[in-house]
Amino acid sequence: MIPTIIIAISIILDGVLSNFLPYTVNALSLFTPMLTVVSIFIIYPFYTKKEKYYYLTAIITGIIYDLFYTNMLFYNAVIFLILAIITKYINKNFEVNYLNIIIQILVIISSYEIINACIIVVFNLVPMSFYRLFYKISHSLLLNIIYSEILLLILNKLPKKYKKININ
Numbered sequence: 001m002i003p004t005i006i007i008a009i010s011i012i013l014d015g016v017l018s019n020f021l022p023y024t025v026n027a028l029s030l031f032t033p034m035l036t037v038v039s040i041f042i043i044y045p046f047y048t049k050k051e052k053y054y055y056l057t058a059i060i061t062g063i064i065y066d067l068f069y070t071n072m073l074f075y076n077a078v079i080f081l082i083l084a085i086i087t088k089y090i091n092k093n094f095e096v097n098y099l100n101i102i103i104q105i106l107v108i109i110s111s112y113e114i115i116n117a118c119i120i121v122v123f124n125l126v127p128m129s130f131y132r133l134f135y136k137i138s139h140s141l142l143l144n145i146i147y148s149e150i151l152l153l154i155l156n157k158l159p160k161k162y163k164k165i166n167i168n
Helices: 002-020 035-044 051-070 075-093 098-121 132-136 141-156
Strands: none
Touching: 002 035, 002 051, 002 075, 002 141, 035 051, 035 075, 035 098, 051 075, 075 098, 098 132, 098 141
């Protein structure tokens, strides 16, 4: 239930914040929301023994995200599945603490943007350069790191019955 609530809030906040923050190619805000991508990363501990359900949750979240925001069915579903696989690797090999979460969110956001850039380059959708890719990554980190830390603080305050994340 908690992962569903986190994803629902993240999808809604993505839409609300993208309406209030500038998001054009040359005017990215320092607060570019990618909260749904962050939520895919944060909910992994709730599925540690049920990884099939985690991957299914990532795919369904991607489909919902596509229906609401991109109009490209299965585009983000595939990308979110890839991010779920990366998340599994990160969580299996690295300790969970507040500092590592910042680095891990950097990896997840960078992975999302690099996958998007590769697709854009392969299909020649718009001109893409390393500068533009770095610009997009750097301008989406601040808000998303703050969001992930707030989520972790909230999850850390949950009763032990619901708590799945142990932060050192």
